[in-house]
Amino acid sequence: MHPEHIREIIDHHEGGKKAGIISILEDIQAQYSYLPEEALKIVAEKTGRSLVDIYGVATFYKAFSLKPRGKHLISVCLGTACHVRGGPHIAEEFERQLEIKTGETTKDREITLETVNCLGACALGPIVTVDGRYFSNVTSPRVKEIIHKAKAGLDRVDIQTDERIFPVEVACPRCNHSLMDRHHYIDGYPSIRVTVSFGQKHGWVRLSCLYGSFSVDQEYEAPRDTVVNFFCPHCHAELIGASECMTCGAPMVPMLVRGEGGMIQICSRRGCKGHMLDLTGVNL
Amino acid sequence: MVTLHINGLEVSAEEGTTLLEASRFYGFPIPTLCHLDGLSPYGACRLCVVEIGQGANAKLVTSCTYPVEEGLQVRTASSRVVKARKMILELFLASCPQSKTIQDLASSYDVRQQRFKQEHDDCILCGRCVRVCEEQMAAKAIGFRSRGEKRSLGTPFDLKSEVCRLCGACMYVCPACQLRCTYTEPDKAICGGCANLSPPCLEKNSFDDMMCYMEPCVACEIKKD
Structure with missing residues (x-):
């Protein structure tokens, strides 16, 4: 400090x-x-x-901690809805597998376990969040998998760097062709060029390559809240992954991160700021 | 001046005074624990509740924080008030049975036993020490920490405070721990009502977690390890 x-x-x-x-x-x-x-x-x-x-x-305030916390925070919801759906069993299972009590941090300073009273997603209970990512309908067999994902770093970038805005270089996950456009700059960096289609429109869109920036330049203005289909301009394959946006539920658009390796995912809904970066690639 | 009725007697009081001050001025006693002249009203102990209003609108309020109002009907010792005070005293006895102040108050209300789980805390969180430290000593060495059932009193991080001047005011005003801090007057230290028959400072080990912020304690001159 x-x-x-x-x-x-x-x-x-x-x-x-x-x-x-x-x-x-x-x-x-x-x-x-x-x-x-x-x-x-x-x-x-x-x-x-x-x-x-x-x-x-x-x-x-419970949000403040006077003891050093682990790199990753696992919050198990024990609100009424999650409680009746077995939240306490999930919390117990976490305690058993991590060998710590609720509110404690593992010896290797990796994971802090806490229980919270409501995460506001009662219909999906029992809910567990790892570094702000939601896991819904959690069952005790999934606990091990969640711990594994937490350790692998669902959100490693957010924790290791204070500056959440930095440039990334991406490629199509299908043909591995670079999506960077070195002739057009957005935010002072080469832009990411992909083709999109929505409604009857089909055209290009340039995205800022700064992780955390939402500046775009587009051929056709997509109305707010429309879900847009993204395509690779080289192999024309649709960029669509299995995961859904944590914020709005629209499909996420995956792209390969050059250099470190890993995946970046952005929400396909216009105006939604859901995005995640996963440098180890375990989340796909 | 404001005119109001206390126990049916028409009285007048300066605007801005509290029901507690007005009642005491006219000779109606109201028991208090967290109230202390010279400190800001706090309303924590609830012992000073009085009944105001008429019929279905009657309600209990803490007289130490309620300002006098024109035409207010106040009852300082109605059956509802006494019942509430007895319950509060039982709760105090459940948490701090060793306090002579609380024992005396309970006795004056004819409360001889309590019906809750018996605990042996040394603090009723009345905030007297916090206020005396801040308002009279201008030190702010101690304060409330955490919340809910974990709420406690003490210095930040439980370390010896840099702003504490060892004045002893916090212990002097404490209604719950004073018993322990009267070693120099052993007669007062033995209340005779409970099993605690020896001056507590002599049995230092059994009072490890005593609510004493001093090092050494100015009253008992015992150093905490």
């Missing part, structure tokens, strides 16, 4: 003079995955509030 870094975070919130403590603590937790003791002292000092108040807020 760098004291300077914490000070920078507080400065982002107008030096903590007007902004709330909670948003400052949220940002610190997002960076370090927990609230270090030193950080709380710096927050108290910089904002001119007493350490008791900061500590009170940090211990009051």
Whole structure:
């Protein structure tokens, strides 16, 4: 932990003079995955509030943790609907397989297990989320698979880097031909060119290659919320995977990531910002 | 001035005063635990409940936080009020049976036993120490931590506070732990009502988790390990 870094975070919130403590603590937790003791002292000092108040807020909210958390967070829902569908059994199974109690972190600092009271997806219960990804209708035999996926890093990128925007180079998963268009730049980087069709329209679309940016340039303006079919401009195969968008349920469009290897998936619905990057390729 | 009725007596009180202050001024006693003159009203202990309103609209409110209102009908010792206070005292006895203050209050309301699971906590979370530390001592060394059943009092991270001046005010005002902190006056330390017949500071081991923020404790001069 760098004291300077914490000070920078507080400065982002107008030096903590007007902004709330909670948003400052949220940002610190997002960076370090927990609230270090030193950080709380710096927050108290910089904002001119007493350490008791900061500590009170940090211990009051369940979202804040004062102990280092694992790289991955597994939340088992024990809300009423998930509870009656066997949520407690799922939680027990996680405890048994990870050899930790709820609220604890595995010794290798990989996984933190916690239970939550509702994740707002009661119809799909029992629900388990791993780093914000939902697993629905979880049964105890699937626990092992979920732990495996969590360890492999469903969301490795989000955790390892603070900057969530970075360029990727992608290729068609079918013919492995690069989809990059070096003649047209979006956001200052070569764009990703694919062909799309929706309704009666069929044309090209250029996407920003920055992971996290949603800038597009397109031949025909697709109306918001329409689900668009994506095609490789080289082999003309449809880019469609087995998975569905976590946000809206539309099919995800898979593309190979050059270099590191792995998959990037974007939601095929216009306007939906669902996307995921999976550098180890285990999620497909 | 505001005119209101306390137990049927028409009285007048300065605007902005609380029902507790007005009632006490006119000689109607109201028991309190979390209230302390000089500290901000808190309304945590609920012992000071009084009944206001008429008929179906009658309700219980904490008199320490309720300001006087024109024409208000206040009953400080109706059967409903007494029943509520007895229940609250039983709950206090269930959590902190060793407190002399609570024992005395329970006794004055003729509460001799309680019907809940017996615990032996040393804090009723009345917040007196927190407020005295902040408002009178301007230190803010101790505060509430966590929430729900895990709510507790103490310094951040349970470390010796840098802003604590060891003034002892928190222990002086505590209604629950004072028994332990009266070692210098052993007569007061022995309440005689319960099994706790020796000054607690002498049996240091059995009071490991005593709610004492001092190092060493200024009252008993025992160092915590």
